[in-house]
Amino acid sequence: MREPLTLEPTLSDDGLVELRIPSRAEWVGVARLAIAGIASRLQFSIEDIEDLKLAVAEACTNCIQHASESDSIAISCRIQADKLVVTVEDSGQAANHASLAPKQLGEPKVGGLGVFLIRSLMDDVEYELNPGSGTRLTMTKFLRT
Amino acid sequence: MREPLTLEPTLSDDGLVELRIPSRAEWVGVARLAIAGIASRLQFSIEDIEDLKLAVAEACTNCIQHASESDSIAISCRIQADKLVVTVEDSGQAANHASLAPKQLGEPKVGGLGVFLIRSLMDDVEYELNPGSGTRLTMTKFLRT
Amino acid sequence: MDIKVNVRDHDGQRPCSIVDLNGEIDVYTSPKVKEAIMGLIDSGHYALVINLENVRYIDSTGLGVLIGGLKRVREHSGAVNLVCTNPQIKKIFDITGLVKIFGIYESEAAACENL
Amino acid sequence: MDIKVNVRDHDGQRPCSIVDLNGEIDVYTSPKVKEAIMGLIDSGHYALVINLENVRYIDSTGLGVLIGGLKRVREHSGAVNLVCTNPQIKKIFDITGLVKIFGIYESEAAACENL
Ligand SMILES: Nc1ncnc2c1ncn2[C@@H]1O[C@H](COP(=O)(O)OP(=O)(O)O)[C@@H](O)[C@H]1O
Ligand SMILES: Nc1ncnc2c1ncn2[C@@H]1O[C@H](COP(=O)(O)OP(=O)(O)O)[C@@H](O)[C@H]1O
Numbered sequence: 001m002r003e004p005l006t007l008e009p010t011l012s013d014d015g016l017v018e019l020r021i022p023s024r025a026e027w028v029g030v031a032r033l034a035i036a037g038i039a040s041r042l043q044f045s046i047e048d049i050e051d052l053k054l055a056v057a058e059a060c061t062n063c064i065q066h067a068s069e070s071d072s073i074a075i076s077c078r079i080q081a082d083k084l085v086v087t088v089e090d091s092g093q094a095a096n097h098a099s100l101a102p103k104q105l106g107e108p109k110v111g112g113l114g115v116f117l118i119r120s121l122m123d124d125v126e127y128e129l130n131p132g133s134g135t136r137l138t139m140t141k142f143l144r145t
Numbered sequence: 146m147r148e149p150l151t152l153e154p155t156l157s158d159d160g161l162v163e164l165r166i167p168s169r170a171e172w173v174g175v176a177r178l179a180i181a182g183i184a185s186r187l188q189f190s191i192e193d194i195e196d197l198k199l200a201v202a203e204a205c206t207n208c209i210q211h212a213s214e215s216d217s218i219a220i221s222c223r224i225q226a227d228k229l230v231v232t233v234e235d236s237g238q239a240a241n242h243a244s245l246a247p248k249q250l251g252e253p254k255v256g257g258l259g260v261f262l263i264r265s266l267m268d269d270v271e272y273e274l275n276p277g278s279g280t281r282l283t284m285t286k287f288l289r290t
Numbered sequence: 291m292d293i294k295v296n297v298r299d300h301d302g303q304r305p306c307s308i309v310d311l312n313g314e315i316d317v318y319t320s321p322k323v324k325e326a327i328m329g330l331i332d333s334g335h336y337a338l339v340i341n342l343e344n345v346r347y348i349d350s351t352g353l354g355v356l357i358g359g360l361k362r363v364r365e366h367s368g369a370v371n372l373v374c375t376n377p378q379i380k381k382i383f384d385i386t387g388l389v390k391i392f393g394i395y396e397s398e399a400a401a402c403e404n405l
Numbered sequence: 406m407d408i409k410v411n412v413r414d415h416d417g418q419r420p421c422s423i424v425d426l427n428g429e430i431d432v433y434t435s436p437k438v439k440e441a442i443m444g445l446i447d448s449g450h451y452a453l454v455i456n457l458e459n460v461r462y463i464d465s466t467g468l469g470v471l472i473g474g475l476k477r478v479r480e481h482s483g484a485v486n487l488v489c490t491n492p493q494i495k496k497i498f499d500i501t502g503l504v505k506i507f508g509i510y511e512s513e514a515a516a517c518e519n520l
Contacts, residue, residue: 016217017175018165025318029291030162030182032316032347037175037406050347050378057349061317072161108391110358113350120385170433174406177431177462182291195462195493202464206432253506255473258465265500 015079021060023070023090028060031075035086038077042084042143051121052084052141058114059088059137067092070134083123083142091134100127100135160224166205168215168235173205176220180231183222187229189288196266197229197286203259204233204282212237215279228268228287236279245272245280293319295326302402306337312344315352323352327359336368339401343375348382360391369393371401408434410441417517421452427459430467438467442474451483454516458490463497475506484508486516 019034021027035056039049056075063073070092078085102119105112119125124140164179166172180201184194201220208218215237223230247264250257264270269285293313300308307330315323330338340356342348360370371393374380383389395401408428415423422445430438445453455471457463475485486508489495498504510516 015167015169015172016165017167017172018163019179020161020163022160022162024160025316026186027160027162028317029186029314030179033182033291034164034175034179037178041171041174041406047378047381053347054349054382057316061349061351064317105387108357108386108388110354110361111350113353113386117350117382117385170431173432174429178406186291192493192496198462199464199497202431206464206466209432250502253472253501253503255469255476256465258468258501262465262497262500 017077017079019075019077021073021075023064023067023073023092025061025064028057028064031060031073032057035075035077038079039084039141042079044084044141044143048141048144052086055118055121055139055141056086056088058118059139062095062114063088063090063092063135066095067134069093082145083140085138085140087136087138089134089136094129094131094133095127095135097127097129100129162222162224164220164222166218166220168209168212168218168237170206170209173202173209176205176218177202180220180222183224184229184286187224187288189229189286193286193289197231200263200266200284200286201231201233203263204284207240207259208233208235208237208280211240212279214238227290228285230283230285232281232283234279234281239274239276239278240272240280242272242274245274291316291318293322295323297326297330300339300402302405304337304402304405306339306402306405307335308398308402309338309340310344311340311342314347315345315355316347316349317351320349320351320355324355324358327355328362331359331362331366331368336363336366337405338363338368338370339373339398339405340370341373341398341401342379343373343398345374345376345379348379353382353386353388356392357388369405371395371405373398373401406431406433408437410438412441412445415454415517417520419452419517419520421454421517421520422450423454423456423513423517425456425459429462430460430470431462431464432466435464435466435470439470439473442470443477446474446477446481446483451478451481452520453478453483453485454488454513454520455485456488456513456516457494458488458513460489460491460494463494468497468501468503471507472503484520486510486520488513488516 032053039052067090070090074089076087122139126138128136177198184197212235215235219234221232267284271283273281296310298308411425413423415421
């Protein structure tokens with residue numbers, strides 16, 4: 001039995017992976033698969049990969065459910081040495097600031113968990129609202145080494 | 146034991162999923178995951194999903210290995226009622242027609258299998274060469290019902 | 291990326307219906323889960339065990355369906371217990387505070403007994 | 406999307422080296438596979454069994470590595486047998502006609518015996 005060989009990653013930073021899906025529920029799973037692939041390539045832990053999948057999927061779900069008149073969702077993943085920066089952007093009716101603000105959870109109700117989960121699972125979360133040109137969410141996850 | 150419920154697909158046709166990856170070997174796996182997700186959403190068989198993964202990956206590999214000066218690969222998947230049309234496009238030095246033509250395999254050698262596999266695995270394959278603006282491959286797989 | 295839903299009757303100390311979910315619960319698949327759970331409740335089943343052991347992924351729309359089910363059965367003095375062994379999914383119930391409103395168990399037997 | 410490579414010695418009728426591959430062989434991972442196989446050959450091992458039972462995916466660069474290995478051992482009157490049970494991967498060997506140049510077996514035992 002010789003020494004097993006394992007693969008050393010040879011990632012350079014500042015790569016950009018972009019994905020555009022129709023703004024429909026059936027395509028969120030594809031975004032989830034892609035982000036899982038990117039994150040595992042970057043050697044994120046299994047827990048962090050799951051966090052990223054859920055955060056990106058929640059962002060897409062909000063575009064689908066709330067951004068009326070948007071027909072597609074643009075997801076971009078910027079790969080940097082120590083972090084992954086993901087933006088999720090629609091071109092629908094922009095959200096309002098109040099609904100996106102960090103908040104404490106009150107009584108459990110059927111809605112209202114998406115933004116809370118995104119803020120809980122990612123290290124840095126920023127929303128930009130462009131009236132008439134949609135909502136743009138930028139979220140960062142640091143690579144723990 | 147009641148009747149098990151299974152999910153009926155509610156796909157409308159003519160959706161478009163687009164992916165752009167850096168022209169580097171480590172990102173081909175992400176393209177493969179995305180195409181697998183798209184194809185399984187469209188209810189392609191397991192064998193057809195594997196065919197699509199391999200064809201798209203071979204196309205990306207060729208962009209990476211042969212399209213010098215191209216820094217990214219654009220993959221688009223047009224979802225139609227009875228088929229999936231995938232284009233893979235680079236912006237490097239264009240290929241030449243002879244190397245892309247359908248051919249018989251001769252003596253096994255280390256290279257030269259990529260285009261052959263793409264042509265074997267997909268139902269329709271077309272290359273467009275744009276001198277100075279890269280190679281564009283359009284390939285179609287029909288949904289067998 | 292899909293979900294399978296199956297419903298079984300369970301005869302224990304307190305008879306209940308067990309809902310087996312297998313797959314991923316997201317914005318695409320949760321309507322199917324909702325239909326199954328609400329259908330069950332509307333046909334008079336107010337003691338539910340929802341088995342998430344084979345659920346690999348759940349998002350906020352999935353959580354919403356579970357919360358909606360719980361609210362509905364409570365109108366009839368019913369109860370919902372969950373079976374959950376996946377640490378990633380447990381974490382989501384923790385973060386959202388839903389551990390405090392659902393009985394969450396490591397085995398189906400425990401979930402049925404404690405209903 | 407990664408590959409694990411492990412090399413073992415096998416003492417049979419004809420002693421050989423067994424290369425276990427586990428994962429996906431593509432343009433990113435095949436250099437690692439090539440390094441392992443060529444390293445083995447360069448250190449004097451010309452009887453090889455390459456076990457693909459745990460390979461879920463192989464592309465043309467992976468096939469190229471196997472063909473390159475076969476050519477190299479043949480310069481030393483060596484041989485390469487493959488173990489392959491995955492129908493999807495067998496199909497690739499069929500389509501490309503590589504079934505005709507590799508011995509492909511359903512079990513490691515058969516691949517070693519027929520080397
Ligand atoms: N992309 C978006 N476009 C428009 N509105 C949005 C978007 N994302 C979030 N919102 C707003 O933020 C609110 C809170 O979202 P969330 O926490 O996910 O809960 P829910 O979606 O269940 O309402 C939504 O109800 C919506 O008003
Ligand atoms: N995207 C591309 N850009 C430039 N040349 C290409 C491209 N795709 C294919 N080619 C040409 O087609 C040839 C055959 O490709 P292939 O069958 O995959 O074999 P190999 O890549 O091993 O040479 C390549 O050698 C290359 O010259």
